[in-house]
Amino acid sequence: MKSSEIRQKFLEFFESKGHKVLPSASLIPKDDPTLLWINAGMAPFKAYFDGSATPPKRRVSNSQKCIRTNDIENVGKTARHHTFFEMLGNFSFGDYFKEDTIKWAYEFLVKELELDRDKLWISIYEEDDEAFDIWYNQVGVDKEKIVRMGKDENFWEIGTGPCGPCSEIHYDRGVDYGCGDDCKLGCDCDRYLEIWNLVFTQYNKTEDGEYLDLPNKNIDTGSGLERLVSLLQDAPTNFETDLFMPMINFITNNCDANYGDSDEADMAIKVIADHIRGVSFAISDGALPSNEGRGYVVRRILRRAVRYAKVLGLETPFLHKLVPVVVDVMGGYYGSLKDKEGQIKKIVRQEELRFQETLEQGMNILEDIIAELKEKGLAEIPGDKVFALYDTYGFPKELTEEIALERGFEIDSKGFVQSMDEQRKRARAAREDYDKDHSEVELFKEIRKEVGNVEFIGYQERKAEAKVVSLVKEGEKVEVIKSGEKGKVVLDKTPFYAEGGGQIGDKGVLSKGNLKVRILDTKEVAEVIVHQVEVLEGELVEGLEVEAIIDEVLRRDITRNHTATHLLHKVLKDLLGDHINQAGSLVTSERLRFDFSHFEALSKKELEKIEDKVNSKVLENLVLSIKEMTLDEAKALGATALFGEKYGEGVRVVAAGDYSIELCGGTHVQRTGEIGLFKIVNESGIAAGTRRIEGVTGRGALDYIKEQEGIIDELGNSLRANPKELKGKVEGLQGKIKDLEKEINRLKDKLASSQSxxxxxxxxxxxxxxxxxxxxxxxxxxxxxxxxxxxxxxxxxxxxxxxxxxxxxxxxxxxxxxxxxxxxxxxxxxxxxxxxxxxxxxxxxxxxxxxxxxxxxxxxxxxxxxxxxxxxx
Incomplete structure (x- = not known):
């Protein structure tokens, strides 16, 4: 059975059981600062589990893309470690519980996949008699094949909060996969293959260590697609399946190594096959190689693959040639991967070439280090220098050690580890700062539970009578914020737009009698609209009725820039091609910034055409229509969705006439004529395959023109010429400069000849x-x-x-x-x-x-x- 068939069977099976089948969420988490990547099937649904958001249905199913890199060094060494993998799952948010979960899992494995029931083994939490009863009395699994295990193996919990026992389903692959005839369930070998984990979230663990029953019990299950496929295709490891063999065959067809020839070559082949999947999917979801955050992870995975390609004698660039193979294998289900194939291929190739330059630079530096040590009569490369090569230049420690040994040198491994530990300490310190932000998220989750939803009325209203429902100062709830103090305020309703979709938050004031409060910024935290404030006069007290007034001049400037980004996005697609996709944006009152996928700098002529076309749409004075509709209706209209964004069933569609149609939650002008004028002030590259245009509109555009006129006037005064004469004057001066340079070069030659x-x-x-x-x-x-x-x-x-x-x-x-x-x-x-x-x-x-x-x-x-x-x- 093909991997695509197994995935489809799973989703169709749970759809038949009343589940809503959802597409995989982006690998980039949305509104979850605790995660760098989506690393588990349940991760996109955390808000549904904790009750801070409402699911589209109480029972859902999906095949979720995941990335994990915490044990990347094991990829290629073991049968089942991967950086990228798919997790099949079915979930219940307060709907069905253990009985249905267990019965459906068994039914799918035995009836749909036709696995041998006699080879199925079950592990349960040692105190979970209910799960035992269902497996034994209702499903009919032999007693001997239901193994009770302790908390470490069969109980899911992370600190305090929702938790519960779990039941894992294993498949006995036989003694050939084991470590001995007496091998038992729980052994680290590959005989008993875990293929499904059923988590029964039924308790809430308190700070005191008590386990209280949850009023609404949840189900979270996960079955690794790669493992199921290896089982059904009778493959020794995940790599000998149709998910990996096309990449493996392509690699071996392009090098002298054969799969199975040697452990060293096999590991290199498996690492490359695994890593190119992870890199391709990460880039398709908008995570581009860089030196920080997710981009650093992508760069690290890709560079690791390049290093292993060198082991096989594959010359850089090679990995980009594997992208179409990945798309052939996975693109049938993941359409976005297919749509972005060209972009992924170009970015991978550019990154390979960049790393080749880095390696050459590292080699030069290493040669200098060795030469310096020779002069000093030393024979050991200091650990901090080995670490600097690794950390700054991506030069592997193993490669440094190998080259050092060839030259009769050793490396200071202890010093390297010490430098690595120091970096980890710095990372931990950064993590602590990060955790402070996370604790604030938890605080506002609690506030949301207490006060409910904050009503946003800012699309229609510029001011409102509102009630102060919660106050926060220095990370803690308070009842009052006094004059001269800063804090955060939650209102029952607000006209202030919270930062989102690239648009900055509104500013303004709160007032009541002698109370005067400046709104410094507006953000959304845990789905709560939070106003950052400074009390100028009086005291801001919880429960107080206040007048909330936005800075309307600022808002109008912001809306001009935001609508202009929509026009710019469409114009870029029209003039440069459909490969253009938004990669980020910033909309402030002063300017707009628009990042997009493209692989070369724009010429002056192209920028002029882009600017002219945007301004033609401004002059057409197109009417902005904004409607709420279903996602399917929006797609039918041809609305542009931002790649990687997660949309609910109801979406907001912003259309400028019939020209630009986008899904957007931001604020906009009523007609494009209000933009006034659009000027591009800069175009630059910010990452491999990503360009940035910065522009101004309205008052900002007028200020920009005045500034340019001022520069022209200054030049005119300096050259004693009016603007129309400037070009001729400059050309004349350039001619004189060339003549003088020729004379200087003639004199230099004469001097050189004389001194020679x-x-x-x-x-x-x-x-x-x-x-x-x-x-x-x-x-x-x-x-x-x-x-x-x-x-x-x-x-x-x-x-x-x-x-x-x-x-x-x-x-x-x-x-x-x-x-x-x-x-x-x-x-x-x-x-x-x-x-x-x-x-x-x-x-x-x-x-x-x-x-x-x-x-x-x-x-x-x-x-x-x-x-x-x-x-x-």
């Missing part, structure tokens, strides 16, 4: 080699090279090393005649060591090289180093 004659007479014989080693005054790099070339023409055979001090820096040039290059002299190696003496570095070709330094007082020492190198080559 003097230096030629100072040539030294060093170990049978004619050498000119000298410092000259105030020549730039170009002049120094010309002097060197001039000397080389006059010197039949020899080595030239020149230095010049210019603007408190040293420039070095080394030139070696062709006959001496053949004898082993190398200008690049000579100049690298010479420059190091003067606090610099550099290199180049065997016959010519250039370098720089910062220690001008070390020039003579550096030139003596050149003599030494030539004398003892």
């Amino acid at each position: 004659g003097d230096l030629l007479s100072e040539a030294k014989d060093l170990n049978g080699v004619q050498a000119i080693i000298h410092s000259v005054d105030s020549l730039d790099a170009d002049g120094l090279r010309k002097m060197g070339d001039n000397l080389k023409e006059r010197l039949d055979s020899g080595i030239i090393v020149l230095a010049s001090i210019l603007k408190e820096k040293v420039i070095f040039v080394a030139i070696v005649s062709d006959d001496l290059v053949k004898e082993g002299y190398h200008a690049g190696k000579i100049i690298g060591q010479v420059a190091k003496v003067a606090g610099g570095g550099g290199g180049g070709r065997p016959n010519m090289a250039q370098a720089g330094g910062t220690k001008v007082d070390k020039v003579e020492d550096a030139l003596r180093k050149a003599e030494e190198l030539i004398s003892f080559n």
